[in-house]
Amino acid sequence: MKNLLSMEHLSNEEIIAILDRAQDFENGMEPNLKHSYNVANLFFEPSTRTKTSFEMAERRIGCTVIPFDAGFSSTTKGETMYDTVKTLEMIGIDAVIIRDKEDEYYNELLEGINCAVINAGDGAGQHPSQSLLDLYTIRKEFGKFEGLNITIVGDISHSRVAKSNATALTCLGANVRFLCPPTWAGDFEAAHSWDEVLTDSDVIMLLRIQHERHSVSKNFSKESYHEEFGLTPVREKQMKDGAIIMHPAPVNRDVEIADELVECERSRIFEQVRNGVFTRMAIVETILKGRE
Amino acid sequence: MKNLLSMEHLSNEEIIAILDRAQDFENGMEPNLKHSYNVANLFFEPSTRTKTSFEMAERRIGCTVIPFDAGFSSTTKGETMYDTVKTLEMIGIDAVIIRDKEDEYYNELLEGINCAVINAGDGAGQHPSQSLLDLYTIRKEFGKFEGLNITIVGDISHSRVAKSNATALTCLGANVRFLCPPTWAGDFEAAHSWDEVLTDSDVIMLLRIQHERHSVSKNFSKESYHEEFGLTPVREKQMKDGAIIMHPAPVNRDVEIADELVECERSRIFEQVRNGVFTRMAIVETILKGRE
Amino acid sequence: MKNLLSMEHLSNEEIIAILDRAQDFENGMEPNLKHSYNVANLFFEPSTRTKTSFEMAERRIGCTVIPFDAGFSSTTKGETMYDTVKTLEMIGIDAVIIRDKEDEYYNELLEGINCAVINAGDGAGQHPSQSLLDLYTIRKEFGKFEGLNITIVGDISHSRVAKSNATALTCLGANVRFLCPPTWAGDFEAAHSWDEVLTDSDVIMLLRIQHERHSVSKNFSKESYHEEFGLTPVREKQMKDGAIIMHPAPVNRDVEIADELVECERSRIFEQVRNGVFTRMAIVETILKGRE
Known part of the structure; x- marks a missing residue:
């Protein structure tokens, strides 16, 4: 190489x-x-x-x-x-x-x-080095990729992390799904509600809302994004046993994820670092x- | 620690x-x-x-x-x-x-x-590391802190050096005094004329006029500050034998201290560095x- | 030293x-x-x-x-x-x-x-370290300085490279000439056409057009500079056998020198680095x- x-x-x-x-x-x-x-x-x-x-x-x-x-x-x-x-x-x-x-x-x-x-x-x-560390984190956790349900949440179309990870995880046998507002999916097929992906995900991989990449319209509200697509304590409780939370960081606390969940037991956010x-x-x- | x-x-x-x-x-x-x-x-x-x-x-x-x-x-x-x-x-x-x-x-x-x-x-x-190096400089000079008259001059209320040093020097037995324009004293009791502190000070510790900290009003004049509160060659001559001049730097030459005094015999400014x-x-x- | x-x-x-x-x-x-x-x-x-x-x-x-x-x-x-x-x-x-x-x-x-x-x-x-590396490059090429025709081309009056090199090369026995638009010569005597210097130069040393040094008037056109004073493929073919091209870089491609010549056989531009x-x-x- x-x-x-x-x-x-x-x-x-x-x-x-x-x-x-x-x-x-x-x-x-x-x-x-x-x-x-x-x-x-x-x-x-x-x-x-x-x-x-x-x-x-x-x-x-x-x-x-x-x-x-x-x-x-x-x-x-x-x-x-x-x-x-x-x-x-x-x-x-x-x-x-x-x-x-x-x-x-x-x-x-x-x-x-x-x-x-x-x-x-x-x-x-x-962002291949981020992708490889994400793969490392997942393999360390589950010992395999095959059959894992991995849900990537957020601004899919502008995210280099989403693209790098989707490519690799799929090749390695994982089942990759996306969750995002309808206008953020780009060429990907995505769910638009947590109901479709929350309870059977082994990994919930949150993406950063990239204000600096102009992906966010004037009408964007942090509060309503958090309510609809953020990982809240209520949602975290519905995750399956052993499921983990990932985020490439920097985290927008209380936007992609509730502040109190950033270092919760399921979180591998700092472990990824x-x-x-x-x-x-x-x-x-x-x-x-x-x-x- | x-x-x-x-x-x-x-x-x-x-x-x-x-x-x-x-x-x-x-x-x-x-x-x-x-x-x-x-x-x-x-x-x-x-x-x-x-x-x-x-x-x-x-x-x-x-x-x-x-x-x-x-x-x-x-x-x-x-x-x-x-x-x-x-x-x-x-x-x-x-x-x-x-x-x-x-x-x-x-x-x-x-x-x-x-x-x-x-x-x-x-x-x-x-600014504790600055304070500790100031203490080191003073102890190296005098071998002690007890009973030394130490005068801190300048923008006391906005200075982290003043606060750190005043705390520590007082605890170590020095007699700490302040000199500044009336509006710059903050919560400290301060002299407002060199006459009160010049001739019996063992250490004259000048503070930087911090333009960048908004401490200076529109009416501030470098020339009149220097005349009233700056260390001039005339004042330096009145200092007691063995007394030293300190400044955390960067120095505003001809404001806090006359240009020609920055490296004079009494000055420990670069020695502090x-x-x-x-x-x-x-x-x-x-x-x-x-x-x- | x-x-x-x-x-x-x-x-x-x-x-x-x-x-x-x-x-x-x-x-x-x-x-x-x-x-x-x-x-x-x-x-x-x-x-x-x-x-x-x-x-x-x-x-x-x-x-x-x-x-x-x-x-x-x-x-x-x-x-x-x-x-x-x-x-x-x-x-x-x-x-x-x-x-x-x-x-x-x-x-x-x-x-x-x-x-x-x-x-x-x-x-x-x-810019003495640039000058010394230029001298090193020339000596490595020709084994000497005496008698070499060295032509410096560009914004002579604002160039620290031109000044440093002209001083040194002349002292070492080289024949230094300048080529530039009439208003850019400063105190130097300069040719204003390639015809005077192209075919007998051992070294053609191009200078960077320094937009950031305000040397360039509003009427400056990259295209017409390149046409009149740039090193083009046609001109390169007329250079004498063994002659080399130098430039302190960064290069403005297609201004001082045609893009395709930057790494041509005569070019020592990256070798200089x-x-x-x-x-x-x-x-x-x-x-x-x-x-x-």
Whole structure:
């Protein structure tokens, strides 16, 4: 695997190999790289958990992280993504981790770039490292994917998490359903009421209402969204035994999920963050080893 | 000591222990931590010396510093301080050092957060690491606190340095006085003329006029402030033998203090910066050891 | 050599010594410093390649890099460059690398500052590390400077690269010529047509049209600049055998140079970036050794 751009490029075998390696790291196994590599994190959109998680993961597998400040780089003078990444490659960077607001920004990097590219989120496209940590979290919980009912709730059409996860989970044998307001389903077939999905879901995966992605009309009300599509304490009680709650975060408390449920027993929201470090160690190691 | 939030939480013994440990570090002693820790510096307000000083201190005691860019973090999407810190904790951060514009922002971190919190300035509240380095500077100079006349000059009511220092110095036996324009005293009793405090002060501690904290009215004139409350060469000559000048910086030259006095013989302004690294090594080490 | 501020301060011998040391590093030689030093990169203007290149070079010679965020530092509260650098010095920084929009910002650092200052670009002044990497690139190509025809093309009067390179290359025996629109020559004598310089140039060194430096009038048209002064495929074919193309980048594709020529066989544009790391390793090591 030379790059990690989209879940759609990964076979089931490649996915399982990354999850197994993440498990190795959680079990305390040491990284297995021939030498120390140089990496850079290019985040052209705000991020706390994804960026910090990669920063931690990279150091834990022995990489040197060269700082890159997107808001103070030459991209502000109009330099293209290609020229920026090619420059970093010539400086000696072995892998770049990129988040950008453009869908498939990475297409201009497919030719002429030799350093590895790891997609940390492209516009409303894919977010494969989030997807892999979600898969890791689910497998850790249930030991399998086959036959699980997984309900993804929220702004499906604009969510890169929804797309990445739907692709992969379906391939791995899970039964993926969607729940959202009628206008938010995009090309997906979705339920529009909790009644259809609440009681038989093994995983309820909430998506963030992305105010910053213009997905929300002027008529949107947090209160009425919460009432109709939010996970409330009443709904949580109806979930089946052993079912879990997930959210890629940051959470809008009392919108997607009631404030008091964020750290409830069923919630794996902060556990997902913890799992993200092991998963990203596995991702970056796998990509770098693919070049040795 | 699990966190360092306010000087008011520290006993005299705890203060002295930190100052002694800072002295150890200045004497070249090695840090004494069982392993390497991960820390992150969350500065939601601009800072040069406090942030850079912590960055240096953390590395000198063997910590790994995970970069955090406040202006490009998920807090810009509305993520709460609690969720931000909890996220960093799950990523593997052992201690966060935080500066924020809200007074007592740390109250929402007192429950549910396991990583250590070190306050690097909260709004118009406290600034304990600055206070401890000031105490270190004074003790290094005089060998004691008892009986020293210490005059704090400037915008007392909005200054976190004034509050942190007044609390601690009084407990340690110093005689703390204030000098400021009548409207700037807040709840403190203050002199309004240099005549009352100039010649018998052992320490003159100038505060920064914080334009950015709206403490200054439209009628404020730098020239007239300097004339009435600034430390001028004429006033410096009247200071007693061995008396010193302090300022937490950044200095507004020719406002709080005449340009030519910033590096004069009595000035400890840049020496304070130097002492800050030893003091912060002691602070971070103490907090991390409290968790071993 | 205590600081590196301007190419005008360097003798030919000092230049050659740095180029030789850069060659050592490209050959894989180890750095030769007595201990690990602390450095900080103060970039008050956006930069990708210069900043990242210094970051890499500093780590490769064993330095600890203390992060400094110009846009979030106390300079935003009005702190002077002197006070900022003096503060970093007291914190334990051994060398600062500075880019600033003010010409000769470093003049206020010549007295009172003990840490080393390396100029990474001052306004429309000098850019010595870029100049040295350009010299390194030329020498690697031709093995000499004497007698080479080197043509610098573009916004000469506002370019710090043009100034730094013209000074040094002339001293080293090269024949430096300029090509630019009549109003852009400043104090330099310049050709205004490719006919005068194209076929006998050994090096064509293109400069970036710096939109952000207000050098471009409202009447400026990218298309007509490219037609008249850009390096087009037709012109490239007329260049002499073995002649090379250079550009400090970021490149405005299809303005200074046709898009398809950026990575053509004659182009050394990305090779310059690669050479920059070796050159900056030599610069920082030389400056730090000058203090041992």
